[in-house]
Structure formats: structure tokens, C-alpha cells
Amino acid sequence: MNLMEAASGYLQIGELSRRSGVSTELLRAWERRYGLLRPARSEGGFRLYSPQDERRVTVMRNHLERGLSAAQAARLTLEEAERRPDEAPALARGIESLRDALDALDETAAHTALDRLLSDFSVETVLGEVVLPYLHELGERWARGEASVADEHFASNLLRGRLLGLARGWDGGSGPRALLACAPGEQHDLALIVFGLVLRELGWRITFLGPDTPLDTLDDATRTLEPAAVVIAASSPERIAGDEVSLRKLARNAPLWIAGAGASSVVGKKTGARQLDGDPLGAAALVARAQRE
Amino acid sequence: MNLMEAASGYLQIGELSRRSGVSTELLRAWERRYGLLRPARSEGGFRLYSPQDERRVTVMRNHLERGLSAAQAARLTLEEAERRPDEAPALARGIESLRDALDALDETAAHTALDRLLSDFSVETVLGEVVLPYLHELGERWARGEASVADEHFASNLLRGRLLGLARGWDGGSGPRALLACAPGEQHDLALIVFGLVLRELGWRITFLGPDTPLDTLDDATRTLEPAAVVIAASSPERIAGDEVSLRKLARNAPLWIAGAGASSVVGKKTGARQLDGDPLGAAALVARAQRE
DNA sequence: AAATGTCTGTTCAACTTCTGTACAATGAAC
DNA sequence: GTTCATTGTACAGAAGTTGAACAGACATTT
Structure with missing residues (x-):
């Protein structure tokens, strides 16, 4: 790295190419064709890329990997860069007021925060960017002993109410049916509800049996409904480990x-069950893709 | 995948084909034959499919799998897409379907839209973000001659019914009491009902005397109930101007x-009345604050 | 001055998509 | 049985897209 780069954090095209894995020719082509990058110039005319430019290249590559055409990927990358200063703070503010309200056990304020978010953003965005991160954070604080049982119950119940409100009518329509249930003893149904909401968006009909569902109840329902997928949520192995x-x-x-987290112990050839890990959004996409095949 | 990004990511036909499992030829055929998809076009003429298009393909496949003919499946898919225009934030979607329903004098659809809104959002949000804006818009369209008397009556009556339904039991409890009435000759009570509902949310008990209330009736009620506030609605000065x-x-x-709008002519020292202007939400907050002092 | 890196502009080849037409299989209508 | 519409698939030739390559000039470093 030369002096200019070291001092200012600016990169020349070769170094950016090495870091990002995108050839120099292609970096120039993206700049010329889509205006993706706006590097400064050295006295002699060399391109000097900022850290923001570097991030744009990363984002661009992510979009390409998802199958977008180069033109679309570039448009989206630029749009996001444009929008970031506008939307991200609104979401962050929303998360913050929701957290504050829930921490203070202030029902009215929590509903107001959620109203605000749902009026400004799509359901998917609110789920993915607010509700799930909040639940994750709450879980971690609970594990560290920073959140009380009361906090956790209050937040869970309030969110459950709102999510089930959004779920209204989710068993209607004509798509494949999914049967959702928490394993015996399992009380945490929020992530499963979010999963159901996302699957609903993908055109599925959802039947939700709720927390603590005995496996034979589930079996009865499966025979009756003949769903295209049955999903069991189990936060720890002992919920289902004995019931292969x-x-x-x-x-x-x-x-x-x-x-x-309880899935890994029972999935596989023994039971014929498949594992769903990661976030509910990705899980829903996975189940939907599997159904099509 | 981040759903917010997906919301504006357009796909070319090849990628949509890979994701949906429908051949490119067939995607084009469905578009040509049934108008199933309406992709945008790139400058060069390439089809650009939105996430809504992607969902339609999913729904179409679901219908085909259930044995419908392609033509029927497409017709159903389009109908459902018409009924469930997603992706927009929930509140905006709700406002739109309410407006559409009221403009079409479709009572069932209007109630459905309101049900949806009230199940997704708090009463105050629905009032402030949907009902009041709609009434305001309707008033403007009426002034421009774009809305007929029938439109206005239909919408008013339907909304009045719903609002009074929400108002059920609003005189119960233990908070301060407000006495609400429309001035003599004044028929427009909707905004006053909204005002009452918001005040109710703030813990007040509401007594509502309705449109066209003689001032001496109001005086009788005031002596009987001893309310913490009396509110008279008057949309034009002549309703009360002569009755200082x-x-x-x-x-x-x-x-x-x-x-x-009729308030300003009579408020002040002469009568001892105070003015409430602006929207009903702000007005309710103002009255509540004044009472606390 | 030599070596290396970067600049602009142009060209190219591989790939994808476009439109339009054609065709075979299916099943309903006559 | 024949006719006909439906529907998924196939193909040809033109055009759009995109990553890569090259040439000749200039910049920077050693």
C-alpha cells in the first residue's frame, strides 16, 4: 500500500480489486456503465476509492450472487446507498421506541411504536428488521440475567397479540398448507408465528396449533389436513429427543x-425429519423451495 | 435474504424461471395468453419481474397443481392478486381499500377494510391516520364537485355506525366526564365522535348528545352531569353566533x-368559551391537559 | 531509466433475452 | 371418429448485456 492509501484510507483500483475480488476492468466498467462508484481522483488522475465505495462493491456482488442482472444489481445498490440515510434511522428509531416501551411495560407506547412501524414499512420489513432482532436481543439479555421474567412475558404477550392480529385469515386461499406447532413442553411460539407469516406471504395456507402440542395431536391433524409441510419448533433437544x-x-x-436449537439431535434418516436452522425468513424460503421440487 | 431489498429487486426472466421452476417460454406464454404477469421492461426491452410477479407465479403453480386448467388458474390468480395487493405498508394499503370500498358504495368491502385496520392497529391510529384523512379528502372532493351527495352520505353513515360501535361503553369508568354535542343546526358529528373516542382513550367518560342540540338542552345536561368539559362542534359561525x-x-x-370553523367568532372573554382548533386528536390532548391543571 | 500500475477508449465473445411461429399432446365438443 | 381449442414446448434469427481483453499514453515508484 502506498502512502496516499495508508494516510487517507483511500484505495487505488488495484488494491480494491484484490480486496473485493473484482477485476480492475470490471470496476471501471461498473463505474462507466452504471455509475456504481464515484472515486475521487489523485493529481495524476488515478481513481481513489473510499470505504463507502468498497462497501458498494460488496453489496453489488451480493446482489449478483442472488441472480440479479448487473444492471439491476447496480440500480439496487445505488438505491440502497441513497435510501440508507433516510430509512435506516427511521427503523432504528422504531426499534428503539419499541424497546423502550416494552422495557417500561408501557403497553400504549409499545402499540404506538408498532403502529408507526407498520404504517411506514411493510410487514416483512417490520418482522425482519425489528421484531426478530428485538426477540433475539431480548433472549440474550434474558440469558445474561439483564431482563426479568416479567419483562419477557410482557413483551412476548404483547408481540404475540400483534402478530396473531397480522395472521388473521392466514389459513385462507389456495396454496399448499403448512401445519405449525411447538414441541411438547415448548412455550416459545413467537418465532414460529413469524415463520408462518413469512410462509403466508409466499402463498401458503397456515394452520397453527400453538405452544406445547402433543405429538399425537399433531399426527391427528396431519392425517386430517394432509399438509404439504409440518413444522415443529423445539428450542431444546429434550422436547422431542425421546420421541423418535x-x-x-x-x-x-x-x-x-x-x-x-433442539432440532439437530433428531433430524436425519432415523426420523425422516429435516432441519430448519437460521432465521425464520430463510427457513420459510427453504420450505417453500423444497415443496416445489 | 433481506426482504426490504427484495422488495425493489427486479428479476430477469431466467432468474425468475430458476426460482419458480417455470420455463422461460412458459412464463412468456402465460403473459401473452392470460396477462398473468406485467413485467416492466429494461431499456433494451428485457422483462423485469417484480416480487409481486414472483408471487403470482407461485400462486399460479399452486392452482395448477390442484388440477385447474391454465386459463382458470390464471383467472383466479389475477383475481386474488387484485384482492391482495401486498408489499405496500399495511396502513397505506388499508386506507386505499377503505377508500375504494366507500367510493364504490361497497358496504361489505368497507367493513372488511375497517376490520382489518382495527385488528392491525390501535383505535387512535386508525382514527388519526385513516378516518380523519379520509373525511378530509372526502370534504375536499365534495367541494370540488367530484363526490356526490350519495357518496358523502354513504361514507358518513357507514363510518358513523362503526365509530359508534367503537364508542360502546364510552360513558363507563371513573375518569373525568366530557359532554359532547353539535351546535343547533349542525349535522356533522363525525369529527366530534372521533374526538370523543380519543378522549375516551385518554381515560375520560363521554356523554354524546349528537347533532343539532339546542343550547338549553345542553345547559340542562351540564347541570345534571357536572362534566369536566363541555364541547360544542360548530362547522360555521351562524350556528351559534347569535347566542352569546x-x-x-x-x-x-x-x-x-x-x-x-364556527368557533372563532364567539370564543373569548365575552362568552367564557375556549377555542378548539386543528384535528380532533390534538384537540382531545389539549382538553385533557387543561383539565389536569 | 526501468518497472509497474493506471488511464481512456475500443473491441470481442459468450451469454441471455427478444419476437414470432410452429408443433405435439391432451381433452372436450360435435 | 373427427374437429377444435388449449397448453406446454421448441426453434430461428435479431438484438441486448456483460465480463474480459488490448493498445497506447501517462503516473508513480524504485
């Missing part, structure tokens, strides 16, 4: 998925 | 507020 036989029976009647 | 004496008498027995 029931699971195997379930998996014979419908594609069976186990979600949550 | 009655107003003065009223104001001696309870804090008196005059709301609406």
Missing part, C-alpha cells in the same frame, strides 16, 4: 421439519 | 370549548 418413533410416524404422512 | 348569552351561561357551569 412418533416423529418417524409423522414424517411418513407429510414432509416434516424441525426448527430451533 | 346562552354560551356564557353554559361556561359558568363547566369549562366550555367550541370546536370547528
Whole structure:
């Protein structure tokens, strides 16, 4: 790295190319064709890329990897860069007021914050950018002993109410049906509700049996409804670990998925169940893709 | 995948084909034959599919799998897409479907839209972000001659019914009492009902005397109920302009507020009445604050 | 001065998509 | 049985898109 780069944090095209894995020719082409980058220039005319430019290249590559055409990827990258100063703070503010309200056990303020968010952003955005991050954070604070049981209950109940409100009518329509339930003893249903909402957006009909569902109840429902997917949420292995036989029976009647930290112990050939990890958004996409095949 | 990004990411036909499992030829055929998709075009003429298009393909496939013919499936898909225009923030979507329903004099659809809104949002949000803006817009269209008397009556009556439904039990509880009435000759009570609902949310008990209330009736009620506030709605000055004496008498027995465009001519020291201007939400907050002092 | 890196502008080849037409399989209508 | 519309698929030739390459001039470093 030369002096200019070291001092200012600016990169020449070669170094940016090495870091990003995009050839120098292509970096110039993206600049010329889509205006993706606006590097400053040295006295001699060399391009000097800022850290923001570097991030744009990363974002551009991510979009390309998802299958967008170069032109679309560039447009989207620029749009996001444009929008970031506007939308991101609004979302951040929303998250903050929601957290403050929930921490203060202030129901009215929490609803107001959610009203605000849902009026400004789509349901998917609110779920993915606010609700899930908040639940994650709450879980971590609870694990560290920073959040009380009361906090956790209050927030869960309030959010559950709102999410179930959004879920109204989610079993209507004509798409494939998914049967959702929490494993026996499992009380945490929020992430599963979010998962159902996202799957609903993908055109599915959702039947939700709620927390603490006995496996034979689930089996009955499976025979009746003949769903295209059955999803069981289990936050720890012991919820279902002893019940491989029931699971195997379930998996014979419908594609069976186990979600949550308790999944890994029972998935596989023994039970015929498949694992759903990661966030509810990605999980929903995965289930939908599997159904199409 | 970040759903917010996906919201504006346009796909070319090849990528949509890979994701949906429908061949490119067939995608084009569905567009040509049934108008199933309406992709935008790039400068060079390439089809650019929106996430809504992607969802339509999913729905179309669902219908086909259930044995419908392609033509029927497409027709159904288009109908459903018409009914469920997603992606927009929930509140904006709600406003639009309410307006569409009221403009079409479609009572069922209007109630459905309101149900949806009230299940997704708090009463105050629905009032402030939907009902009041709609009434305002309707008033303007009426002034420009774009809305007929029938439109205005239909919308008013339907909304009045819903609002009074929300108002059920609003005189119960233990908070301060407000006495609400429209001035003599005044028929427009909707904004006053909204005002009452918001005040109710703030913990007040509401007594509502309705449109066209004689001032001496109001005076009787004031002596009986001893309210913490009396609010008179008057959309034009002549409703009350000649009655300063009655107003003065009223104001001696309870804090008196005059709301609406007719207020300014009579407020002040002469009558002891105070003005309430602006929107009902702000007005309610103002009355509540005044009472606390 | 030599070596290396970067500049602009142009060209190219691989790939994708476009439009339009054609065709085979299916099943309903006559 | 024949006719006909429906529907998924196939192909040809033109055009759009995009990553890569090259040439000749200039910049920077050693």
C-alpha cells in the first residue's frame, strides 16, 4: 500500500480489486456503465476509492450472487446507498421506541411504536428488521440475567397479540398448507408465528396449533389436513429427543421439519425429519423451495 | 435474504424461471395468453419481474397443481392478486381499500377494510391516520364537485355506525366526564365522535348528545352531569353566533370549548368559551391537559 | 531509466433475452 | 371418429448485456 492509501484510507483500483475480488476492468466498467462508484481522483488522475465505495462493491456482488442482472444489481445498490440515510434511522428509531416501551411495560407506547412501524414499512420489513432482532436481543439479555421474567412475558404477550392480529385469515386461499406447532413442553411460539407469516406471504395456507402440542395431536391433524409441510419448533433437544418413533410416524404422512436449537439431535434418516436452522425468513424460503421440487 | 431489498429487486426472466421452476417460454406464454404477469421492461426491452410477479407465479403453480386448467388458474390468480395487493405498508394499503370500498358504495368491502385496520392497529391510529384523512379528502372532493351527495352520505353513515360501535361503553369508568354535542343546526358529528373516542382513550367518560342540540338542552345536561368539559362542534359561525348569552351561561357551569370553523367568532372573554382548533386528536390532548391543571 | 500500475477508449465473445411461429399432446365438443 | 381449442414446448434469427481483453499514453515508484 502506498502512502496516499495508508494516510487517507483511500484505495487505488488495484488494491480494491484484490480486496473485493473484482477485476480492475470490471470496476471501471461498473463505474462507466452504471455509475456504481464515484472515486475521487489523485493529481495524476488515478481513481481513489473510499470505504463507502468498497462497501458498494460488496453489496453489488451480493446482489449478483442472488441472480440479479448487473444492471439491476447496480440500480439496487445505488438505491440502497441513497435510501440508507433516510430509512435506516427511521427503523432504528422504531426499534428503539419499541424497546423502550416494552422495557417500561408501557403497553400504549409499545402499540404506538408498532403502529408507526407498520404504517411506514411493510410487514416483512417490520418482522425482519425489528421484531426478530428485538426477540433475539431480548433472549440474550434474558440469558445474561439483564431482563426479568416479567419483562419477557410482557413483551412476548404483547408481540404475540400483534402478530396473531397480522395472521388473521392466514389459513385462507389456495396454496399448499403448512401445519405449525411447538414441541411438547415448548412455550416459545413467537418465532414460529413469524415463520408462518413469512410462509403466508409466499402463498401458503397456515394452520397453527400453538405452544406445547402433543405429538399425537399433531399426527391427528396431519392425517386430517394432509399438509404439504409440518413444522415443529423445539428450542431444546429434550422436547422431542425421546420421541423418535412418533416423529418417524409423522414424517411418513407429510414432509416434516424441525426448527430451533433442539432440532439437530433428531433430524436425519432415523426420523425422516429435516432441519430448519437460521432465521425464520430463510427457513420459510427453504420450505417453500423444497415443496416445489 | 433481506426482504426490504427484495422488495425493489427486479428479476430477469431466467432468474425468475430458476426460482419458480417455470420455463422461460412458459412464463412468456402465460403473459401473452392470460396477462398473468406485467413485467416492466429494461431499456433494451428485457422483462423485469417484480416480487409481486414472483408471487403470482407461485400462486399460479399452486392452482395448477390442484388440477385447474391454465386459463382458470390464471383467472383466479389475477383475481386474488387484485384482492391482495401486498408489499405496500399495511396502513397505506388499508386506507386505499377503505377508500375504494366507500367510493364504490361497497358496504361489505368497507367493513372488511375497517376490520382489518382495527385488528392491525390501535383505535387512535386508525382514527388519526385513516378516518380523519379520509373525511378530509372526502370534504375536499365534495367541494370540488367530484363526490356526490350519495357518496358523502354513504361514507358518513357507514363510518358513523362503526365509530359508534367503537364508542360502546364510552360513558363507563371513573375518569373525568366530557359532554359532547353539535351546535343547533349542525349535522356533522363525525369529527366530534372521533374526538370523543380519543378522549375516551385518554381515560375520560363521554356523554354524546349528537347533532343539532339546542343550547338549553345542553345547559340542562351540564347541570345534571357536572362534566369536566363541555364541547360544542360548530362547522360555521351562524350556528351559534347569535347566542352569546346562552354560551356564557353554559361556561359558568363547566369549562366550555367550541370546536370547528364556527368557533372563532364567539370564543373569548365575552362568552367564557375556549377555542378548539386543528384535528380532533390534538384537540382531545389539549382538553385533557387543561383539565389536569 | 526501468518497472509497474493506471488511464481512456475500443473491441470481442459468450451469454441471455427478444419476437414470432410452429408443433405435439391432451381433452372436450360435435 | 373427427374437429377444435388449449397448453406446454421448441426453434430461428435479431438484438441486448456483460465480463474480459488490448493498445497506447501517462503516473508513480524504485
